[in-house]
Amino acid sequence: MVAVLKKWLDHIFADEEALILLMLIFGSLLLVVTMGNVLAPVIASIIFAFVMQGIIAQLISRNVPNWCAITVAYTIFIGVFIVVMFLLLPLAWRQLANLFQELPVMIGKGQQLLLVLPERYPEFISHEQIKDWVGLAKAELGNVGQWLLSFSFSNLANVMGLLIYIVLVPILVFFFLRDKQSLLAWLGTFLPADRPMLNKVWLEMNAQVANYMRGKAIEILIVGGVSYISFSILGLNYAALMALLVGGSVLIPYIGAAVVTVPVAMVGFFQWGSGSEFITLIIVYAVIQALDGNVLVPLLFSEAVNLHPIAIILAVLIFGGLWGLWGVFFAIPLATLIKAVLNAWPGKHQVAAEGLTSE
Structure with a gap:
């Protein structure tokens, strides 16, 4: 057994680049x-x-000078950054606070609706079960309130740090854009001069990720923006908050849209009834999701990450469980990295990588 294991390890790590890649x-x-x-x-x-x-890259391909292309891209980034940080997030936070204040009223209305069920289906649901559900909802609401209060107080000391980040991130983005080539050349000095495996992994990652x-x-910008405009026209309460949820839901394939349907439907139901x-809200929301899945996604992801849906869901669950929101955001890039490493790994390991790809 030891000899077999040693032979297998020698076969796996015989290549110098493989060891370097694992270390990286x-x-x-x-x-x-x-x-x-x-x-x-x-x-x-x-x-x-x-x-x-x-x-x-698009601007340079149209014969725009490099410095001009960087200036245009950075100006777009600054504009979006200012809108998100100083307009969208404060508005969504205020609407979240208002929603939290209105939740007890929503729970009361929900209790009245639920109390009708035991009368219609006494063999399945009892009044005691309804009371237990409502009590559980109120308890969870109290826990959320305590968390929000503690979150607010614990982050008062980090206001200065947040301000530093707001200033620091745009500065760093500028230097990363301006000095990209020199930074990559400097990082390349720490790698072997002849690195076909690393180059293969980098090219696949760069193209797909x-x-x-x-x-x-x-x-996210299109779906969130269209949702906000649609919800505002319909007069939906907490339109910015709901649009932020809908836009962020695209980060979680196959699951996000279904999960976000619940708060959107609940807000609309408690505001207008049935x-x-x-009904118009549900139709509009369904149209947005249908256009996103059948029109927008095929247009944007012409070089889509070639991963099987099971691999994508597992990546979201695993990396999301490890690193929370960041893990969800990077789940598919990390899964793509694993597939690229398996594809580029020396030896007969490409069969395993092909199993992760969709036919």
Whole structure:
């Protein structure tokens, strides 16, 4: 058994690049786990700069000078950054506070509706069960209130740190955009001069993940913007908050849209009841989701990440469970990295990688 294991390890790690790649992966994971909070502005800046590379590449392909393309991309980033940080997020936070204040009234209305069920279906539901459900909802509401209160007080001391991040991230994005080539050349000095395996992994990651991240950023803006305009026209309460949820739901494939349907439907139902306004809201929301899945996604993801739906769901569950929201956001890029490593790994390991791809 020991001889077989040794032979297998020698076969796996016989290539120098394979060892270097493993060291890079585990070193990056260790750095994120141990210093993720400290390096959060740097990581966020790298992501933003990576997303903006698509605009720069498109402009350069149209014979726009490099400095002009960087200026245009950075100006777009600053505009979106200001709108999100100083308009959208404060508005969504205020609406969240108002929604929290109105939740007891919603629970009371929900209790009245639920009390009708024991009369219609006494063999399945009893009044005691309804009371237990409502009591559980009120208890959870109290826990959420305590969490929000503690969250507010615990973050008062971090206001200055937040202001520093707001200033630091745009500065870092500018330097990452301007000095991209020199930074990549400097990082390349730490790698072997002849690195076909690493280059193969990088090319596959750059082609697929770049398309994914830029496409997701555009999809979030379009879906969230259209949702906000639609909800505002319909007169839905907490339109900005609901639109933020709908836009963010595209980060979780196959699951996000279904989950976000619940708060959108509940807000509409408690505002209008089951009348025509509520039906119109559901129809509009269904149209937005249908256009997103059948029109917008195929247009944005022309070079879509070739992963099987099961692999995508597992990646979201695993990485989301490990790193929360960041894990959900990076689930598909990380799964793509694993597939790229398996594809590029020396030896007969491409069969395993092909199993993760869709036919």
